[in-house]
Amino acid sequence: MSSQGFELPLRLLLAFRVLIDELHAELARQGHPDIRPMHGFVMQAIGPAGTTAVELGRTLGVSKQAAGKTIDTLERIGYVERSIDPHDTRRKIARLTPHGMDALNRSARIFDTLRARWAEELGEERLHALESDLRRMTPDNLWRLDIPGWFGTL
Amino acid sequence: MSSQGFELPLRLLLAFRVLIDELHAELARQGHPDIRPMHGFVMQAIGPAGTTAVELGRTLGVSKQAAGKTIDTLERIGYVERSIDPHDTRRKIARLTPHGMDALNRSARIFDTLRARWAEELGEERLHALESDLRRMTPDNLWRLDIPGWFGTL
DNA sequence: ACATGATAGACAACCCGGTTAACTATATAG
DNA sequence: CTATATAGTTAACCGGGTTGTCTATCATGT
Numbered sequence: 001m002s003s004q005g006f007e008l009p010l011r012l013l014l015a016f017r018v019l020i021d022e023l024h025a026e027l028a029r030q031g032h033p034d035i036r037p038m039h040g041f042v043m044q045a046i047g048p049a050g051t052t053a054v055e056l057g058r059t060l061g062v063s064k065q066a067a068g069k070t071i072d073t074l075e076r077i078g079y080v081e082r083s084i085d086p087h088d089t090r091r092k093i094a095r096l097t098p099h100g101m102d103a104l105n106r107s108a109r110i111f112d113t114l115r116a117r118w119a120e121e122l123g124e125e126r127l128h129a130l131e132s133d134l135r136r137m138t139p140d141n142l143w144r145l146d147i148p149g150w151f152g153t154l
Numbered sequence: 155m156s157s158q159g160f161e162l163p164l165r166l167l168l169a170f171r172v173l174i175d176e177l178h179a180e181l182a183r184q185g186h187p188d189i190r191p192m193h194g195f196v197m198q199a200i201g202p203a204g205t206t207a208v209e210l211g212r213t214l215g216v217s218k219q220a221a222g223k224t225i226d227t228l229e230r231i232g233y234v235e236r237s238i239d240p241h242d243t244r245r246k247i248a249r250l251t252p253h254g255m256d257a258l259n260r261s262a263r264i265f266d267t268l269r270a271r272w273a274e275e276l277g278e279e280r281l282h283a284l285e286s287d288l289r290r291m292t293p294d295n296l297w298r299l300d301i302p303g304w305f306g307t308l
Numbered sequence: 309a310c311a312t313g314a315t316a317g318a319c320a321a322c323c324c325g326g327t328t329a330a331c332t333a334t335a336t337a338g
Numbered sequence: 339c340t341a342t343a344t345a346g347t348t349a350a351c352c353g354g355g356t357t358g359t360c361t362a363t364c365a366t367g368t
Contacts, residue, residue: 005265006198008272009177010296011288012170018292019163036353044160054316066355068317073353090316090363111159118162122287130287133276134165138172142164192325208345220326222346227324244334244345 019114026110032103034077040107042070043079043100045143050095052085059143079103173268180264186257188231194261196224197233197254199297204249206239213297233257 020037027035045051045059057067071094074080079100085091096104119127174191181189199205199213211221225248228234233254239245250258273281 005262005267005269006195007296008269008285009170009173009265010195011285011292012166012173014292014296015288016163016166016170019166023163038354041160041164052316053318062354063356064317065319065357069354088316088364092317108159111163113159115159115162118291121290126283126287129280130284131162131165133280133284134169136275137272138165138168142161142168190324206345207347216325217327218346219328219348223325242335242345246346 019111022114023107023110027103027106030106030110032106035079035103038070039074039079040104042074043096043104043107046080046094046096048096050093052091052093056094061143074100173265176268177261177264181257181260184260184264186260189233189257192224193228193233194258196228197250197258197261200234200248200250202250204247206245206247210248215297228254 023040024035024037027033042056042060045056051059053068053071054064056071057064060067071080071082075082075094079097080094081097082092082094085093115127122130177194178189178191181187196210196214199210205213207222207225208218210225211218214221225234225236229236229248233251234248235251236246236248239247269281276284
């Protein structure tokens with residue numbers, strides 16, 4: 001009895017949170033104290049070419065309003081800037097500022113070093129197997145989960 | 155470049171969400187459509203003996219007010235009931251109702267079958283290795299993470 | 309050239325799960 | 339008996355979501 005089944009999902013969440021927490025501790029040390037856990041993923045989704053609220057909402061699987069709000073806050077704290085699309089004055093393209101790109105680059109590097117620590121701890125083979133197993137059990141598209149509000153709410 | 159480092163945390167989150175989503179789809183089919191993703195974990199934390207808001211807050215690592223609110227909603231939807239502690243009339247002990255215990259038991263069974271599906275897909279050895287690796291990389295205490303608000307916010 | 313329909317964005321009201329601060333009521337220790 | 343600690347409640351707020359409604363612009367067909 002006692003259902004060890006709870007163990008698996010909890011460990012997955014915990015592992016995620018541990019990585020995210022270490023990332024943000026390090027990001028804070030490196031000059032990005034204001035950034036919030038999802039901002040890195042959002043900026044990753046914005047990409048180098050920039051995007052609009054509607055597009056961002058589609059790729060993240062949230063409403064355009066939610067995406068718009070997130071862009072608002074990223075703009076407010078200086079990680080994103082908006083400009084109107086000259087070809088379609090309805091559209092406002094959100095692009096990463098240098099500060100935003102810096103955060104994204106640092107996030108990537110920090111994640112890489114965290115992964116390296118895991119590789120050290122578990123061995124590269126074990127870690128590789130873990131990643132491959134996780135890929136097997138999760139959808140192809142990392143972003144679009146088709147679970148409403150999967151971002152931000154348990 | 156291109157930092158495969160994002161892959162690991164995202165896959166962990168995704169895997170968690172996939173399990174949670176399947177759990178709640180099945181729970182809804184089995185007569186618990188109103189339950190929310192964290193409620194299962196909260197009820198697990200409440201335990202068979204019941205608990206108070208302050209205690210629950212401590213074990214979950216959230217404020218007593220947050221714990222109290224969660225108990226409020228669980229009470230409203232009929233999964234928990236409160237009664238004053240005769241030995242200390244300040245305390246209100248929240249206990250699972252039969253409906254709540256039913257949800258908890260079903261959750262445990264569903265998680266077990268989901269885990270079994272993973273074992274089928276990956277092989278018991280691989281899954282075991284995965285669980286053991288996750289344990290290696292995460293804190294001992296599954297509940298108390300000491301990340302403020304780790305529940306519910308990315 | 310113009311009416312019509314689709315699309316982008318903004319705004320409001322709300323939900324959920326968190327936070328801190330301030331308060332009441334009870335218990336306990338000196 | 340007083341002082342302090344504790345349990346619970348309430349209120350105001352935040353971050354990230356939702357839906358609904360509205361305006362402005364674009365694109366298309368007659």
